[in-house]
Amino acid sequence: MFPIIQLGSLAIQTPGLIVLATVWVALDIAAREGKPVGIAPEPIYNTGMIGIAGGLIGARLWYVGTYWALYQADLPAIFSLNPATLSPVGGVLLGLGLVIWYVRRKALPIRQLLDVGAPALAVFAAGLALANLAGGNDYGIPTRLPWAIYLWDDYRHPTQVYDFLVALAIFAWLWRLKRSRNFDGIRFLVFVGLYALAGLLLEPLRADGVIWVGGIRAVEVWSLAALLAALWLWPKWAQRETGAEPAQGDTANGLI
Amino acid sequence: MPVDTILLRLVVNPVRWRGLILGVALLGAAWIWATRAPQLPVDNAASPHAGFSAPDFTLQTLSGQDVTLSKLRGQAVVINLWASWCLPCRAEMPELDQVYAAYKGRGLTVLAVNSTFQDTEYDARDFVQKLGLTFPVLLDPAGVVSRRYLLRALPTTFFVDRRGVIQDQIVGGPMSRASIESKVAQIMAP
Numbered sequence: 032m033f034p035i036i037q038l039g040s041l042a043i044q045t046p047g048l049i050v051l052a053t054v055w056v057a058l059d060i061a062a063r064e065g066k067p068v069g070i071a072p073e074p075i076y077n078t079g080m081i082g083i084a085g086g087l088i089g090a091r092l093w094y095v096g097t098y099w100a101l102y103q104a105d106l107p108a109i110f111s112l113n114p115a116t117l118s119p120v121g122g123v124l125l126g127l128g129l130v131i132w133y134v135r136r137k138a139l140p141i142r143q144l145l146d147v148g149a150p151a152l153a154v155f156a157a158g159l160a161l162a163n164l165a166g167g168n169d170y171g172i173p174t175r176l177p178w179a180i181y182l183w184d185d186y187r188h189p190t191q192v193y194d195f196l197v198a199l200a201i202f203a204w205l206w207r208l209k210r211s212r213n214f215d216g217i218r219f220l221v222f223v224g225l226y227a228l229a230g231l232l233l234e235p236l237r238a239d240g241v242i243w244v245g246g247i248r249a250v251e252v253w254s255l256a257a258l259l260a261a262l263w264l265w266p267k268w269a270q271r272e273t274g275a276e277p278a279q280g281d282t283a284n285g286l287i
Numbered sequence: 288m289p290v291d292t293i294l295l296r297l298v299v300n301p302v303r304w305r306g307l308i309l310g311v312a313l314l315g316a317a318w319i320w321a322t323r324a325p326q327l328p329v330d331n332a333a334s335p336h337a338g339f340s341a342p343d344f345t346l347q348t349l350s351g352q353d354v355t356l357s358k359l360r361g362q363a364v365v366i367n368l369w370a371s372w373c374l375p376c377r378a379e380m381p382e383l384d385q386v387y388a389a390y391k392g393r394g395l396t397v398l399a400v401n402s403t404f405q406d407t408e409y410d411a412r413d414f415v416q417k418l419g420l421t422f423p424v425l426l427d428p429a430g431v432v433s434r435r436y437l438l439r440a441l442p443t444t445f446f447v448d449r450r451g452v453i454q455d456q457i458v459g460g461p462m463s464r465a466s467i468e469s470k471v472a473q474i475m476a477p
Contacts, residue, residue: 034437034439034458035439035440035458037439037440042439042440042458042459044458044459094469097469098465098468098469098472101464101465101468101469101472102465102469104465105463105464105465107463108463108464108465108466109465111461111462111463111466113457113459113462113466115455115456115457115466115470116466116469167336183332183334183336183339184332184333184334184339185332231315231318231319232318234322235322238338239337239338240324242324245323246323246324246325247319247323247324248319248322248323248324251315251318251319251322252319255311255312255315255316255318255319258311258315259308259311259312259315262304262307262308262311263308265298265304266298266301266304269298
């Protein structure tokens with residue numbers, strides 16, 4: 032665990048640095064992936080930057096809104112940013128909303144764009160896992176397995192390492208799919224399906240997940256919903272590609 | 288049989304595909320039910336991270352009184368690690384003091400732990416007097432709390448709820464009064 036890199040009197044928070052570096056690498060990969068399918072790098076970078084900016088603003092506004100009674104008496108404090116005073120829900124909502132708005136406004140091919148972004152999302156997921164490892168977040172339950180890591184006063188499942196390996200494996204699978212002839216959107220659906228499946232299976236090994244009433248793990252519920260959504264969309268997107276209703280014995284679509 | 292082939296055979300047949308979705312939904316629901324989190328009491332392990340009990344310590348105040356963290360159980364506690372030469376610490380201390388004044392009657396304690404092993408007691412006293420701080424200021428000449436709380440940067444602030452569990456940690460500063468109060472609101476709940 033290396034939460035801080037100390038450069039003289041400057042203390043840099045390692046998780047934030049890793050996330051920033053990962054965003055840069057992920058956008059670069061997406062831009063490269065876009066060229067073969069005719070999407071210029073500029074709208075890809077713009078989509079990414081709009082998502083990030085919208086995510087940060089949304090995360091801050093949601094947090095400020097939650098504690099508006101406190102912030103209205105101290106308006107300049109709204110601009111005093113700290114990762115601990117951001118709300119992920121607001122970030123996802125505004126970031127995603129602005130991305131959808133931008134993509135529609137520019138009339139970008141949505142499913143091709145999602146395919147281009149899928150490997151970048153896998154890289155981002157890998158970077159996020161490393162950031163969590165550096166910051167000691169998303170830690171596992173205690174175990175005596177030989178590959179356990181010592182963290183927070185116990186030997187624990189290295190859940191961050193599991194996440195990292197899963198993300199790399201998904202990236203490799205998506206890379207392999209690039210060579211296959213498939214329908215638009217398949218790489219995105221594969222990313223969502225596999226990442227959700229991994230979330231469903233690995234969550235019980237995590238010690239700091241959100242728990243709902245009755246001990247239900249929130250991440251498992253969201254992961255199952257995402258997995259089912261990917262499976263539901265698969266034949267619809269495959270069908271739209273050819274315009275033909277898939278029939279029994281038809282082997283035209285859906286080949287991985 | 289490879290997964291690719293299985294999926295291929297299923298997707299071309301809408302009935303089989305719907306069956307796959309239903310099967311995944313049922314298996315997933317069963318998995319979620321089977322892997323429910325056990326209803327355990329609060330993890331008593333002490334570590335300087337959100338979700339763990341705050342590591343205990345006993346230090347002396349500037350006036351020579353002993354303060355033990357575990358004896359403050361039942362109160363919400365803000366632990367602020369600082370040094371007199373740290374500019375962000377200087378900037379946020381008055382804000383922290385205002386929040387302390389506003390909430391101490393409702394069960395908030397602020398423990399400002401001076402990293403005396405990398406500061407001096409003289410400078411710490413001078414700092415406190417000049418800013419007119421009213422909360423307890425503790426001296427940590429051996430760096431015990433800094434080590435126990437894995438201090439990497441100053442200031443670092445921990446927000447500990449009434450059960451003695453760390454709810455949040457803010458590395459760096461200065462924090463605004465509103466930010467401090469928003470975190471305090473989270474630990475003040477009974």
